Amino acid sequence: xxxxxxxxxxxxxxxxxxxxxxxxxxxxxxxxxxxxxxxxxxxxxxxxxxxxxxxxxxxxxxxxxxxxxxxxxxxxxxxxxxxxxxxxxxxxxxxxxxxxxxxxxxxxxxxxxxxxxxxxxxxxxxxxxxxxxxxxxxxxxxxxxxxxxxxxxxxxxxxxxxxxxxxxxxxxxxxxxxxxxxxxxxxxxxxxxxxxxxxxxxxxxxxxxxxxxxxxxxxxxxxxxxx
Amino acid sequence: xxxxxxxxxxxxxxxxxxxxxxxxxxxxxxxxxxxxxxxxxxxxxxxxxxxxxxxxxxxxxxxxxxxxxxxxxxxxxxxxxxxxxxxxxxxxxxxxxxxxxxxxxxxxxxxxxxxxxxxx
Numbered sequence: 204x205x206x207x208x209x210x211x212x213x214x215x216x217x218x219x220x221x222x223x224x225x226x227x228x229x230x231x232x233x234x235x236x237x238x239x240x241x242x243x244x245x246x247x248x249x250x251x252x253x254x255x256x257x258x259x260x261x262x263x264x265x266x267x268x269x270x271x272x273x274x275x276x277x278x279x280x281x282x283x284x285x286x287x288x289x290x291x292x293x294x295x296x297x298x299x300x301x302x303x304x305x306x307x308x309x310x311x312x313x314x315x316x317x318x319x320x321x322x323x324x325x326x327x328x329x330x331x332x333x334x335x336x337x338x339x340x341x342x343x344x345x346x347x348x349x350x351x352x353x354x355x356x357x358x359x360x361x362x363x364x365x366x367x368x369x370x371x372x373x374x375x376x377x378x379x380x381x382x383x384x385x386x387x388x389x390x391x392x393x394x395x396x397x398x399x400x401x402x403x404x405x406x407x408x409x410x411x412x413x414x415x416x417x418x419x420x421x422x423x424x425x426x427x428x429x430x
Numbered sequence: 431x432x433x434x435x436x437x438x439x440x441x442x443x444x445x446x447x448x449x450x451x452x453x454x455x456x457x458x459x460x461x462x463x464x465x466x467x468x469x470x471x472x473x474x475x476x477x478x479x480x481x482x483x484x485x486x487x488x489x490x491x492x493x494x495x496x497x498x499x500x501x502x503x504x505x506x507x508x509x510x511x512x513x514x515x516x517x518x519x520x521x522x523x524x525x526x527x528x529x530x531x532x533x534x535x536x537x538x539x540x541x542x543x544x545x546x547x548x549x550x
Contacts, residue, residue: 206543206544207543208456208541208542208543209541209542209543210459210539210540210541210542211451211453211539211540211542212538212539213444213447213537213538213539213540214536214537214538215443215447215536215537216535216536217436217439217440217443217460217535217536217537218436218439218535220439298432298435299432300432330432330467331432331467333467334432334436334466334467334468334535356515359465359514359515360465360466360467360514361467363465363514363517363527363529364465364467391525392515392516392517392518392525393514393515393516393517394517394527395517395518395525395526395527396525396527397527
């Protein structure tokens with residue numbers, strides 16, 4: 204006779220493997236003193252233009268580099284290379300998000316001690332990346348004015364898991380009748396207290412405030428590490 | 431759509447536990463937070479696929495939904511959130527981002543059956 208079924212307690216985090224790698228990455232970033240920012244957004248929100256601008260401007264003061272996740276092409280890496288910062292592509296194939304292990308292997312030959320900022324551009328997707336810790340210090344969620352003000356309400360999980368929001372393509376705001384107040388309120392509804400910046404990577408409007416924020420966070424982070 | 435890779439991780443994890451204990455798994459009990467970033471319906475259909483040709487084939491995935499609970503700084507207590515679109519204390523309306531529950535993606539238990547001993 205077959206024994207009766209019974210219940211046993213297990214308690215295991217399904218993403219443990221990713222979390223373990225992410226933790227070791229975070230330790231490595233701390234030891235090297237490199238401040239890591241990951242970027243999440245929908246496809247077409249201007250993530251690459253935004254990152255190109257960020258790298259180009261930060262490069263005058265800081266040592267910067269970027270990893271970019273893309274499904275199939277190397278277009279983003281080629282565009283970002285124009286900033287003259289070191290850039291490496293992670294081609295994910297059909298995978299809709301980056302995982303910590305991909306970041307780890309992409310960084311294998313990098314000397315992180317020579318960097319102040321490392322940016323990790325995730326695959327364009329506002330759903331899947333929210334579950335995966337990449338060891339970043341700051342997760343930045345980017346939405347463009349052309350996507351409408353209700354993006355935060357449609358994708359609350361990614362906003363909730365992010366630390367800072369940027370509203371981009373501000374130069375198009377009037378054309379699409381974008382309401383900054385509504386967008387801001389929606390972001391604050393799903394993530395109260397989150398800092399939000401509005402800017403245009405094209406005209407440069409608002410970029411200084413956002414770069415100032417990054418510089419402050421870097422300084423605070425170094426200070427905290429020194430204590 | 432990352433539910434398939436999540437489902438495969440669940441199957442792998444359960445398979446490992448089952449092999450270690452020398453048992454057969456009838457069902458996997460999973461806690462799934464509203465902020466886990468995983469869609470339950472998609473996960474359930476992927477689970478069946480992920481089980482194919484593994485010792486878990488034919489097993490069930492039982493999902494317990496976990497709602498979002500925040501810490502309200504005003505009430506100084508844990509409270510349910512108004513909604514995932516409105517991170518406010520459901521009692522007093524104070525906005526807060528301090529999530530204490532709702533991100534779970536955790537295998538909590540396995541319903542198992544001892545493998546029948548081999549006939550001597």
